[in-house]
Amino acid sequence: MAKQGTSILTALRGKKLVFQGKFDYGQEDLLHGMAQAQGGTIADEPDASTDYLVLADLAGGKTIQKKVASLNTKPEALAAELRTWLTLTSRIG
Numbered sequence: 001m002a003k004q005g006t007s008i009l010t011a012l013r014g015k016k017l018v019f020q021g022k023f024d025y026g027q028e029d030l031l032h033g034m035a036q037a038q039g040g041t042i043a044d045e046p047d048a049s050t051d052y053l054v055l056a057d058l059a060g061g062k063t064i065q066k067k068v069a070s071l072n073t074k075p076e077a078l079a080a081e082l083r084t085w086l087t088l089t090s091r092i093g
Contacts, residue, residue: 013039018046020064021056028056046071 017040019028031054032042046053046068053068 011038015040015051017052018043019054023056
């Protein structure tokens, strides 16, 4: 989980993110840029080392969610980290 006082510029340092689904025009590029600016690494496919799965549409990503759930051994900890990242990211605007 992100430590209190984590800088928004390093919130994703060392984290691996996978983006799946059909995002609106330009949205995926924007999210990639935000993640990389915060030190995250973008991957094409999820594996055991994936930290975050970002879906364009929760309803359309059932198969990939099942795959990731089978790889994920700490869903509660990752969910808490994701909430922290989303909170920090929402401060950008």
